[in-house]
Amino acid sequence: MRLRVDLIPRDELIFHDVVLVVDVIRATTTAAAFLEAGASQLLLAPDLASARKLRTKGVMIAGEQDGLKPEGFDYGNSPREALEAPVGGKQVVMATTNGTKAAHLASKTAQHILLASLYNAHAAARLALDLAEEEVAILCAGKEGRVGLDDIYTAGVLADFLQLMGSFQLDDGAQVALATKSVYPDPLEPLRSSAAALALKQAGLEADIAFCAQLAASPAVPLLEGRTEKALVFRRADPVRNALVSSQSKLL
Amino acid sequence: MRLRVDLIPRDELIFHDVVLVVDVIRATTTAAAFLEAGASQLLLAPDLASARKLRTKGVMIAGEQDGLKPEGFDYGNSPREALEAPVGGKQVVMATTNGTKAAHLASKTAQHILLASLYNAHAAARLALDLAEEEVAILCAGKEGRVGLDDIYTAGVLADFLQLMGSFQLDDGAQVALATKSVYPDPLEPLRSSAAALALKQAGLEADIAFCAQLAASPAVPLLEGRTEKALVFRRADPVRNALVSSQSKLL
Numbered sequence: 485m486r487l488r489v490d491l492i493p494r495d496e497l498i499f500h501d502v503v504l505v506v507d508v509i510r511a512t513t514t515a516a517a518f519l520e521a522g523a524s525q526l527l528l529a530p531d532l533a534s535a536r537k538l539r540t541k542g543v544m545i546a547g548e549q550d551g552l553k554p555e556g557f558d559y560g561n562s563p564r565e566a567l568e569a570p571v572g573g574k575q576v577v578m579a580t581t582n583g584t585k586a587a588h589l590a591s592k593t594a595q596h597i598l599l600a601s602l603y604n605a606h607a608a609a610r611l612a613l614d615l616a617e618e619e620v621a622i623l624c625a626g627k628e629g630r631v632g633l634d635d636i637y638t639a640g641v642l643a644d645f646l647q648l649m650g651s652f653q654l655d656d657g658a659q660v661a662l663a664t665k666s667v668y669p670d671p672l673e674p675l676r677s678s679a680a681a682l683a684l685k686q687a688g689l690e691a692d693i694a695f696c697a698q699l700a701a702s703p704a705v706p707l708l709e710g711r712t713e714k715a716l717v718f719r720r721a722d723p724v725r726n727a728l729v730s731s732q733s734k735l736l
Numbered sequence: 737m738r739l740r741v742d743l744i745p746r747d748e749l750i751f752h753d754v755v756l757v758v759d760v761i762r763a764t765t766t767a768a769a770f771l772e773a774g775a776s777q778l779l780l781a782p783d784l785a786s787a788r789k790l791r792t793k794g795v796m797i798a799g800e801q802d803g804l805k806p807e808g809f810d811y812g813n814s815p816r817e818a819l820e821a822p823v824g825g826k827q828v829v830m831a832t833t834n835g836t837k838a839a840h841l842a843s844k845t846a847q848h849i850l851l852a853s854l855y856n857a858h859a860a861a862r863l864a865l866d867l868a869e870e871e872v873a874i875l876c877a878g879k880e881g882r883v884g885l886d887d888i889y890t891a892g893v894l895a896d897f898l899q900l901m902g903s904f905q906l907d908d909g910a911q912v913a914l915a916t917k918s919v920y921p922d923p924l925e926p927l928r929s930s931a932a933a934l935a936l937k938q939a940g941l942e943a944d945i946a947f948c949a950q951l952a953a954s955p956a957v958p959l960l961e962g963r964t965e966k967a968l969v970f971r972r973a974d975p976v977r978n979a980l981v982s983s984q985s986k987l988l
Contacts, residue, residue, distance in 0.1 A: 491743050491883055491912075631743055633908035656885035656931050660743075660916050667915040679908050 486619040487652035489639045489661040492626045493586045499594035499623075502616040504608055506600050507583030507625035508638040509680035510561050512706075513601040513696045515578060517563040518546070519720040520704040522572035527715040528584045532557075534714050535579035544571055547579035551687030554579075563603065563695045577715065586625035587708075587716055594621070597708035599718060602638050602671055606700035609645035611707070611721060620646060622661070627680050633664070634678035634696075640665025641699070671697040738871040739904035741891045741913040744878045745838045751846035751875075754868040756860055758852050759835030759877035760890040761932035762813050764958075765853040765948045767830060769815040770798070771972040772956040774824035779967040780836045784809075786966050787831035796823055799831035803939030806831075815855065815947045829967065838877040839960075839968055846873070849960035851970060854890050854923055858952035861897035863959070863973060872898060874913070879932050885916070886930035886948075892917025893951070923949040 490497055506512055515526050523544075529535040532554050535545045539558075546559035546566070553560035559569055561580055569576075578584070583599070590597050596615045600608035600622070612620045622642055624635035640661035646652060647662075654662070668674045675681055675697045684692055707721035742749055758764055767778050775796075781787040784806050787797045791810075798811035798818070805812035811821055813832055821828075830836070835851070842849050848867045852860035852874070864872045874894055876887035892913035898904060899914075906914070920926045927933055927949045936944055959973035 492746070494744070494746065494881065496881055627908075629746065629748055630907070631909050631912065633911045636908075636912050655882070656879075656888075656929075657883045659885045659926070659929060660883060660888050660912065663916040663919040664912050666919055674911070677908075677911060 485616060485650060485652050486655070487643060487646055487658050488619065488655040489622045489624065489643060489657035491624050491636055491657050491660065492631050493589050493623060495589065497589065499590055499621050501594070501619040502596045502598070502612045502621065503590040503594040504598050504600040504612050504620065504622045504642055505583065505587045505590055505625065506622060506635045506638050507586060508601045508634050509675060509678065509684065509696050510563055510692055511578065511580040511583030512599040513603045514561050514563040514566045515599045515706045515718065516601055516604040516702050516704045517566035518569065518571055518576045519706055520702050521567050521569050523576040524573050525575045526706050526718040527575060527577040527712065528587050528718070529577050529579045529715045530584060530588065532579045535577045538577045538715065543575045543577060545577045545579070551683060551689055562689065562692050564692060582625040582627055586623050590623055591708065591711070591716055599706040600642055602641060602697060602699050604702045604705050605638070605641050606645055607703040608705045609642050610649065611705050613646060613649050630679070632678050632680055634675045634680050636661050636664050637668060637671070637674035671699055737868060737902060737904050738907070739895060739898055739910050740871065740907040741874045741876065741895060741909035743876050743888055743909050743912065744883050745841050745875060747841065749841065751842055751873050753846070753871040754848045754850070754864045754873065755842040755846040756850050756852040756864050756872065756874045756894055757835065757839045757842055757877065758874060758887045758890050759838060760853045761886050761927060761930065761936065761948050762815055762944055763830065763832040763835030764851040765855045766813050766815040766818045767851045767958045767970065768853055768856040768954050768956045769818035770821065770823060770828045771958055772954050773819050773821050775828040776825050776971070777827045778958050778970040779827060779829040779964065780839050780970070781829050781831045781967045782836060782840065784831045787829045790829045790967065795827045795829060797829045797831070803935060803941055814941065814944050816944060834877040834879055838875050842875055843960065843963070843968055851958040852894055854893060854949060854951050856954045856957050857890070857893050858897055859955040860957045861894050862901065863957050865898060865901050882931070884930050884932055886927045886932050888913050888916050889920060889923070889926040923951055
């Protein structure tokens with residue numbers, strides 16, 4: 485089995501099998517939190533305007549503009565808020581920038597796409613391995629075209645979990661992510677040192693960083709199950725439901 | 737002063753000041769070795785055909801195709817061979833893939849471009865700091881669009897040397913490179929584990945890896961001084977000649 489880590493999205497990337505998309509501060513953490521809070525589906529919309537169009541009585545929309553909740557949105561992009569949100573049984577549409585772009589890129593070629601973070605790291609790694617036939621790829625979303633220390637660290641944590649469960653041929657990116665992970669004893673440190681954290685601090689949302697640094701606290705893994713005209717549609721797929729997940733996701 | 741590391745070339749990258757281009761296995765190591773062997777100038781040609789056209793009595797051409805010396809070329813891309821080559825006072829034209837592309841990308845926007853490797857790491861870091869006014873960027877060439885552990889490790893070594901000489905604001909890429917560097921006690925280890933090394937082993941050129949892993953063994957730093965129609969023209973710029981280098985390079 486191959487394990488690769490792509491440190492930054494590039495249009496030329498081709499995926500063959502399973503992709504774990506990582507935008508740890510905050511999109512992929514928040515996505516898991518919405519599903520943990522009971523959302524029935526999570527849609528990733530490409531931009532704020534698309535999300536606004538999808539808003540109806542039973543559909544909540546969440547997103548960010550300069551870190552904050554955009555006008556007319558139900559929620560921002562805060563995982564703390566997401567976990568407490570009364571979204572049980574409802575669809576949630578998220579519009580964020582980096583994580584959404586990375587997921588859309590992966591969806592062009594991948595067989596299975598999962599949204600991964602530190603928050604659901606163990607469950608996401610487990611499910612990725614369950615689904616994979618030849619390769620697990622971890623795609624770091626980065627921030628506006630630049631690599632993110634927070635995402636690469638998280639990729640290292642995921643790679644570490646995967647290596648506890650199986651044997652992999654590592655590409656150079658995976659070795660860099662594992663090395664980066666091994667340097668920091670506490671997840672808060674690399675997350676706090678990242679450009680993404682700096683932007684959050686400037687928006688007064690520093691408390692979200694500690695939420696995003698929680699390790700393997702949630703079993704909720706968003707798994708791509710289809711798409712609407714513009715948005716990618718994810719639902720919760722716990723590793724224990726693997727057989728079901730596996731057969732259903734083949735319908736994609 | 738800012739210190740940034742770009743882990744992979746991307747067309748969108750914009751440089752403002754000094755760029756250290758790193759393709760440690762092998763182009764930027766070999767470039768330093770040719771200058772150390774006495775070459776008067778080093779030209780980076782965009783492809784093998786361009787290099788062939790530049791070949792005349794006083795101009796030697798070097799390059800690689802699948803790791804080996806292309807037909808009609810004077811030299812391959814081996815730093816061991818370069819250091820022993822009778823190129824004193826001659827122009828050498830190099831045609832390689834990843835390092836050349838990265839240098840051409842940097843040359844679109846940078847003020848100063850240096851070719852850096854482990855072999856000339858200390859001299860290159862020193863010269864970069866001497867030339868920089870606001871930012872030192874390290875651009876890792878990678879391998880065919882994918883990151884290279886060898887290049888990111890080398891970027892970490894360069895960043896480490898720079899931090900010994902000054903105080904920098906680090907971007908996320910620099911933190912990842914420094915973390916990667918700190919994990920390996922011996923440069924041979926990350927170099928040997930890289931995809932670039934695997935390709936060299938397959939071509940029977942494993943001995944070049946040990947050459948490329950030499951740390952700060954050479955004071956020869958290729959500095960961009962201009963360009964011909966297609967090629968970038970470098971000459972040797974030792975840090976001790978900094979004042980001269982600095983005034984001349986402004987003529988670019």
